Amino acid sequence: MAGEPLTTLWDDILSNNLHADGGVYFPKGKKPEALLKRVLELATNPGDWVLDSFAGSGTTGAVAHKMGRRWIMVELGEHCHTHIIPRLRRVIDGEDPSGVTGATNWKGGGGFRYYRLAPSLLERDKWGNWVINKEYNAGMLAEAVCKLEGFQYAPSDTVYWQHGHSTERDFIYVTTAHLSHEQLQQLSDEVGPDRTLLVLCTAFRAKPDRYPNLTVKKIPKAVLSRCEWGHDDYSLRVENLPKAPLKKGQMDLGLDGGKASTPEGGASHGR
Numbered sequence: 001m002a003g004e005p006l007t008t009l010w011d012d013i014l015s016n017n018l019h020a021d022g023g024v025y026f027p028k029g030k031k032p033e034a035l036l037k038r039v040l041e042l043a044t045n046p047g048d049w050v051l052d053s054f055a056g057s058g059t060t061g062a063v064a065h066k067m068g069r070r071w072i073m074v075e076l077g078e079h080c081h082t083h084i085i086p087r088l089r090r091v092i093d094g095e096d097p098s099g100v101t102g103a104t105n106w107k108g109g110g111g112f113r114y115y116r117l118a119p120s121l122l123e124r125d126k127w128g129n130w131v132i133n134k135e136y137n138a139g140m141l142a143e144a145v146c147k148l149e150g151f152q153y154a155p156s157d158t159v160y161w162q163h164g165h166s167t168e169r170d171f172i173y174v175t176t177a178h179l180s181h182e183q184l185q186q187l188s189d190e191v192g193p194d195r196t197l198l199v200l201c202t203a204f205r206a207k208p209d210r211y212p213n214l215t216v217k218k219i220p221k222a223v224l225s226r227c228e229w230g231h232d233d234y235s236l237r238v239e240n241l242p243k244a245p246l247k248k249g250q251m252d253l254g255l256d257g258g259k260a261s262t263p264e265g266g267a268s269h270g271r
């Protein structure tokens with residue numbers, strides 16, 4: 001009732017039309033957009049980040065988006081593709097008249113990036129040592145390590161040691177091999193004086209500073225050095241999250257500090 005204090009029992013926003021919210025069918029789990037709107041009004045300001053790590057049909061993100069909040073949703077189910085992405089696309093395209101669209105005067109706009117989480121790169125063997133997860137093939141490993149080391153993954157068809165680059169002259173080579181001095185010397189000769197190469201291998205038999213154009217590191221040590229435990233601040237240290245150029249007619253609204261972009265193996269959407 002207007003003028004009365006809000007209690008913890010919110011029966012004034014029970015939706016008679018919940019099934020229509022967001023245009024997605026998600027029985028026994030979907031929350032009303034009006035409920036999320038009240039929660040976000042109480043707890044956040046425009047531009048704040050909202051996290052829902054059990055996204056379901058995507059109600060939290062849809063409402064946060066309509067209210068000018070930034071959002072992160074996590075979902076393990078296939079309805080990520082069947083419900084959440086289509087729902088948020090309709091919100092962005094201004095094609096979702098349901099839920100709190102009227103109450104927020106939402107007309108469309110913004111964008112999102114979609115990432116698929118890879119399996120853990122490292123696992124423990126039976127002696128408790130960190131080893132590379134068996135689910136990783138050579139391509140996945142190279143791509144993951146490129147990302148951790150801040151290199152652009154761009155494997156060469158012709159040069160076996162060029163898996164990625166950070167500049168035109170700085171390359172990365174990722175291998176599960178144990179490299180001998182002869183192999184490292186051969187690499188160093190091929191790289192030559194005008195280029196540099198970061199070599200990530202599981203072991204090497206040589207003094208790593210012996211080759212002026214090579215930096216040699218061991219996996220998993222190099223990967224573990226990127227992992228942090230027991231911190232209060234878990235800011236993502238991955239430097240080159242993929243960003244795709246804006247499509248014709250797309251506008252960067254700066255909602256996520258970057259541009260709407262094509263993710264790995266997933267979808268992106270922006271307007």
Ligand SMILES: C[S@@+](CC[C@H](N)C(=O)[O-])C[C@H]1O[C@@H](n2cnc3c(N)ncnc32)[C@H](O)[C@@H]1O
Pocket residue numbers: 026028029030031032053054055056057058059060074075076077
């Ligand atoms: C009850 S639903 C959330 C409904 C949501 N509030 C809405 O309005 O649509 C909970 C969701 O959490 C997901 N889930 C459960 N465990 C998870 C996990 N470990 N990581 C990510 N999602 C998870 C389930 O697949 C399910 O879709």
